Amino acid sequence: MTAAVVTKAAASPPRRWSSFARRNRTLVVTGALILAIIVLVMVLPLLLTDPNATEPSRRLLGPSMDHPMGTDKFGRDLFSRWASAGRVSIGMTALITICAVSLGTFIGLVAGYFVRVGSVIMRIVDAWMAFPSIILAIVFAVVIGPGMLSELLAVTIIFTPYTARIIRSRTLTLAARTYVKAARVSGMGPWKTLAVHVLPNTLPLAVVQCILLSAGAMLIDGTLSFLGLGISPPTATWGNMVADGRTYLQEHPTMVLFPGLSIAIFVFLLNLAGGSLRAFVDPRARLLLDQRRRRGKVRA
Amino acid sequence: MLLVILRRLRDLVLVLFVVGTTLFFLLRSIPGDPAQVLLGTKASPEQLARLRADLGLTGPKYEQYFHWLGNVVTGDFGTSIHYQEPVLRVIGDHIAPTLTLAIASTAISFLLTVLIVSWAAVAPHNWVARLVNRVTQFGLALPEFWLALLAVYVFALYLGWFPTSGYTPLYSDPVTAVPQLVLPVAVLVVGQTAFFTITMEEGVLGELSQPYLRTARAKGLTERRIAILHVLPNAMLPVMTTVGLNFASLIGGVVVIESIFVIPGLGTTLLDAVYARDFPLIQGVVMFIAFLFVAVNLLVDLAYSLVNPKVRVA
Numbered sequence: 001m002t003a004a005v006v007t008k009a010a011a012s013p014p015r016r017w018s019s020f021a022r023r024n025r026t027l028v029v030t031g032a033l034i035l036a037i038i039v040l041v042m043v044l045p046l047l048l049t050d051p052n053a054t055e056p057s058r059r060l061l062g063p064s065m066d067h068p069m070g071t072d073k074f075g076r077d078l079f080s081r082w083a084s085a086g087r088v089s090i091g092m093t094a095l096i097t098i099c100a101v102s103l104g105t106f107i108g109l110v111a112g113y114f115v116r117v118g119s120v121i122m123r124i125v126d127a128w129m130a131f132p133s134i135i136l137a138i139v140f141a142v143v144i145g146p147g148m149l150s151e152l153l154a155v156t157i158i159f160t161p162y163t164a165r166i167i168r169s170r171t172l173t174l175a176a177r178t179y180v181k182a183a184r185v186s187g188m189g190p191w192k193t194l195a196v197h198v199l200p201n202t203l204p205l206a207v208v209q210c211i212l213l214s215a216g217a218m219l220i221d222g223t224l225s226f227l228g229l230g231i232s233p234p235t236a237t238w239g240n241m242v243a244d245g246r247t248y249l250q251e252h253p254t255m256v257l258f259p260g261l262s263i264a265i266f267v268f269l270l271n272l273a274g275g276s277l278r279a280f281v282d283p284r285a286r287l288l289l290d291q292r293r294r295r296g297k298v299r300a
Numbered sequence: 301m302l303l304v305i306l307r308r309l310r311d312l313v314l315v316l317f318v319v320g321t322t323l324f325f326l327l328r329s330i331p332g333d334p335a336q337v338l339l340g341t342k343a344s345p346e347q348l349a350r351l352r353a354d355l356g357l358t359g360p361k362y363e364q365y366f367h368w369l370g371n372v373v374t375g376d377f378g379t380s381i382h383y384q385e386p387v388l389r390v391i392g393d394h395i396a397p398t399l400t401l402a403i404a405s406t407a408i409s410f411l412l413t414v415l416i417v418s419w420a421a422v423a424p425h426n427w428v429a430r431l432v433n434r435v436t437q438f439g440l441a442l443p444e445f446w447l448a449l450l451a452v453y454v455f456a457l458y459l460g461w462f463p464t465s466g467y468t469p470l471y472s473d474p475v476t477a478v479p480q481l482v483l484p485v486a487v488l489v490v491g492q493t494a495f496f497t498i499t500m501e502e503g504v505l506g507e508l509s510q511p512y513l514r515t516a517r518a519k520g521l522t523e524r525r526i527a528i529l530h531v532l533p534n535a536m537l538p539v540m541t542t543v544g545l546n547f548a549s550l551i552g553g554v555v556v557i558e559s560i561f562v563i564p565g566l567g568t569t570l571l572d573a574v575y576a577r578d579f580p581l582i583q584g585v586v587m588f589i590a591f592l593f594v595a596v597n598l599l600v601d602l603a604y605s606l607v608n609p610k611v612r613v614a
Contacts, residue, residue, distance in 0.1 A: 135589055222446075264446065291505040
């Protein structure tokens with residue numbers, strides 16, 4: 001079970017699905033679990049009670065058959081809040097990731113193709129990569145008020161450089177290829193060349209970046225909502241549910257446990273899936289995976 | 301070498317200039333009159349005018365900007381509205397807890413990482429080595445705010461081993477201070493150790509494919525000696541750069557941890573300044589954090605060039 005086989009499976013016409021699944025067990029299992037969680041939080045809110053419906057007679061109950069996660073101080077069912085919070089948190093993560101990766105891909109393409117402008121752009125990008133995202137989010141929360149927009153702006157700005165750097169270095173190699181030069185010589189404009197010949201070859205990298213960045217995006221989204229700088233109540237997010245439960249930590253630790261654990265598990269799955277996907281596009285990652293397998297007999 | 305340091309110092313000044321200028325215009329683009337917000341609707345016009353003058357809010361924007369810039373260059377970051385003290389003094393009063401958390405957690409994480417990865421490198425078929433990869437991935441996935449609350453529940457509320465919150469300066473009363481620091485530092489250590497371990501483990505795996513290992517084996521060194529003498533020192537180098545790069549996320553973590561454990565550090569100061577709309581203080585703290593970040597990376601790079609002659613020319 002070497003890395004070479006994995007590459008061949010990815011490159012040649014699709015082989016049998018089962019053999020792919022056997023070779024990339026981590027990827028298949030984590031991918032399936034991620035999809036399952038997404039479907040769950042999309043479907044559950046349709047079946048459960050309104051997450052904002054209060055029932056003052058049933059305040060602060062522990063987990064039971066009626067309320068699998070208990071109720072909060074307004075008597076709202078925490079399970080339906082958990083499900084709708086999952087929808088919001090995962091949706092927000094996806095939105096941030098898509099914005100950051102699209103913007104990063106665009107900047108990376110431009111910086112890699114127009115070399116002179118590119119080196120200036122990359123200096124700026126490196127400088128802004130350096131800034132603590134929480135601090136930037138705090139600044140945006142002050143300037144435009146805490147909420148979805150300030151969070152989206154702040155986290156997108158922080159995450160864009162990571163994609164930009166990777167896409168740029170790929171574009172630099174691609175721009176030197178003969179077929180790209182041929183396209184230019186035959187009279188194709190630079191923007192069209194980028195769109196038709198370079199962009200498609202950077203897309204696999206961008207997709208893997210999406211998975212890897214979304215793990216970080218989910219953590220930052222949680223932290224910002226927890227601090228009251230992201231999406232705020234009554235809209236539930238996993239982060240602000242933890243913040244809500246904080247007051248009742250002693251009596252009802254489950255109020256903190258479930259939403260935070262959901263973030264941890266989802267991020268863990270994204271990290272694992274991203275890590276094994278990376279092996280398809282990054283030769284260094286493939287080498288590392290190969291070494292790891294040989295030494296520790298860890299499954300890919 | 302001197303040239304490198306000078307160039308880096310120039311970059312430091314540039315970064316501070318860019319961060320400060322951006323922040324200046326961002327904070328002043330907020331609609332509404334900060335003086336009105338601070339004093340409320342009942343304030344008299346004279347009071348408003350005086351506060352505006354105090355905040356440097358009179359005259360056109362560019363004039364305000366150069367006025368502010370001139371003050372900053374001479375070391376005057378303005379006066380905090382909330383504390384009624386110079387911003388720099390407020391920062392000075394609150395920096396000790398933040399630095400204690402940052403330095404203690406980084407040092408402990410670094411040590412732990414070296415221990416874990418060395419163990420895994422020397423005995424690759426040991427259960428520790430097999431688990432390292434998965435466990436570190438999980439450590440990276442744990443949200444700090446949640447881990448902190450769980451730690452408070454288990455070790456403070458349930459077991460009662462440590463206090464739930466609070467901070468005492470280390471030098472004034474170590475007996476109270478150390479137990480108060482255990483939980484916050486431990487939470488920061490988990491995420492950092494996971495991150496460092498992944499970097500260093502990748503370093504070890506990368507070194508294993510190097511040709512010099514064949515020479516080492518050929519001259520009869522045991523696998524254990526190869527791991528300790530050749531692989532680990534080389535694998536430790538990238539971790540040093542990681543310490544610098546990780547500083548940004550460490551600061552983010554420290555802000556959260558300070559707010560949960562009620563530690564009067566820079567993070568709490570910044571959050572309070574945000575809630576109180578204390579613009580001079582926000583500006584000062586953010587610029588100070590940017591300064592810390594660049595300075596830490598400068599130090600890390602200098603230390604790196606001391607241990608690794610290969611990068612000394614750069």
